[in-house]
Every structure is written in C-alpha cells, then in structure tokens.
Amino acid sequence: xxxFLKNLDKRIRELMNSEKLKKYNFPKSIHExxxxxFKTFEELIENIKNKNAVVTQGxxxxxxxxxxxxxxxENILNYIGLIIPYVVTLLxxxxxxxLHNYWLLIAVTFPxxxxxxxxxxxxIKIIIPSTAFLLLSIGGFQKSMPLMFFFGGYFLxxxxxxxxRNIYSSTLFKRAFALESVFIFLHTSGYIIxxxxxxxxxxxx
Numbered sequence: 005x006x007x008f009l010k011n012l013d014k015r016i017r018e019l020m021n022s023e024k025l026k027k028y029n030f031p032k033s034i035h036e037x038x039x040x041x042f043k044t045f046e047e048l049i050e051n052i053k054n055k056n057a058v059v060t061q062g063x064x065x066x067x068x069x070x071x072x073x074x075x076x077x078e079n080i081l082n083y084i085g086l087i088i089p090y091v092v093t094l095l096x097x098x099x100x101x102x103l104h105n106y107w108l109l110i111a112v113t114f115p116x117x118x119x120x121x122x123x124x125x126x127x128i129k130i131i132i133p134s135t136a137f138l139l140l141s142i143g144g145f146q147k148s149m150p151l152m153f154f155f156g157g158y159f160l161x162x163x164x165x166x167x168x169r170n171i172y173s174s175t176l177f178k179r180a181f182a183l184e185s186v187f188i189f190l191h192t193s194g195y196i197i198x199x200x201x202x203x204x205x206x207x208x209x
Contacts, residue, residue, distance in 0.1 A: 017185050062194045
C-alpha cells in the first residue's frame with residue numbers, strides 16, 4: 005500500500021468514527037454491511053472480478069466524497085471537466101443574443117441542459133440533440149459561422165462533461181476497490197451500491 009492510500013485509509017477511518025458522522029453508523033467491516041454475503045473485503049473483490057457481484061454508482065453525486073478520496077491530479081481534472089461546460093454554456097447564450105440568432109440559441113441550449121441534468125444512459129441524450137439539429141436546419145443554417153460556433157461549443161461541452169464523469173466514476177471505483185474503509189464509507193453514504201450478478205439486491209438467507 006502506497007503512502008497516499010495509507011493516509012487516505014487513516015483519514016476515512018477517523019472520519020467514520022467522528023461525532024459528526026456518528027448518525028450513519030458505519031459498519032466496522034464488509035461483513036457488517038446489511039445483506040452483504042461476503043465475510044472479507046478480499047472475498048468481495050474476488051467476487052466482483054468474477055462478476056458474481058456488481059458495484060454501481062449511487063444517486064449521491066456530490067463532490068464532497070470525491071474531493072476526499074481523489075489525488076490532487078484527479079481533483080484538478082474533475083474540476084476542469086466540470087467548470088468548462090458551464091463557461092461554454094454561458095458564452096453560447098451571450099453570443100446568441102449578441103448575434104441575434106435565436107434559433108441557434110433554442111437549438112443548442114436544450115442539449116446543454118440535458119447534458120447537465122440527465123444521466124448518460126437516458127434516451128433524452130439522443131432525442132434532444134436530434135431535435136437541435138432539426139431546429140438548426142430550419143432556422144439557423146443560412147449563417148454558417150454562427151452555426152459552426154454553436155456546434156463547436158456544444159461538442160466541447162459534452163467532451164468535458166464526459167471527462168468529468170469518467171474521472172469521477174473511475175476514481176470512486178478505484179478507491180473503493182483498493183481500501184475496505186473507502187468501500188464502506190462510499191457504500192453507506194450512498195455513493196456506490198453493491199448488487200448481485202443480476203443487478204438485484206443480495207438477500208439474506
């Protein structure tokens with residue numbers, strides 16, 4: 005175990021035992037997680053590798069836990085991936101008013117909104133951009149430079165959002181599979197979910 009993981013393990017255990025987070029009643033080991041059939045962390049990881057168990061991302065996606073378990077480099081990359089889409093979106097909106105091209109504003113704002121507020125698997129991710137293309141062809145195609153500008157902004161936004169999501173997810177899973185304390189912390193806090201091979205909850209016998 006390297007120095008970063010040793011220090012992280014110590015910080016997480018101290019945090020879980022603090023008075024501030026006492027209400028979560030963190031388990032002391034993997035075996036104490038409700039409905040978890042595995043006796044040790046090593047057994048859990050082995051079953052994940054063998055696809056007898058699955059770990060998915062939970063609904064809680066706040067940056068608090070991420071900043072706690074991530075390296076400085078991961079935090080910087082995640083911040084860049086998160087902040088640039090907001091900057092690009094703001095520039096797109098301002099430019100649309102400046103260029104008086106409201107068709108383009110309508111067409112591109114919807115994809116930006118869906119990029120921020122829908123999951124990557126949502127069918128809306130396909131429907132809304134397709135609608136944007138239709139609106140662009142109807143109302144804004146005659147202005148090639150604004151069209152290129154807005155499309156460039158749209159795709160730049162999605163590239164950096166994808167970077168943010170990839171860094172966020174990979175860091176969460178990487179740390180959870182490296183340290184038992186981090187797995188317990190993330191699982192109990194709702195950042196990750198442990199499921200059986202059929203993506204259902206484990207049942208106690």
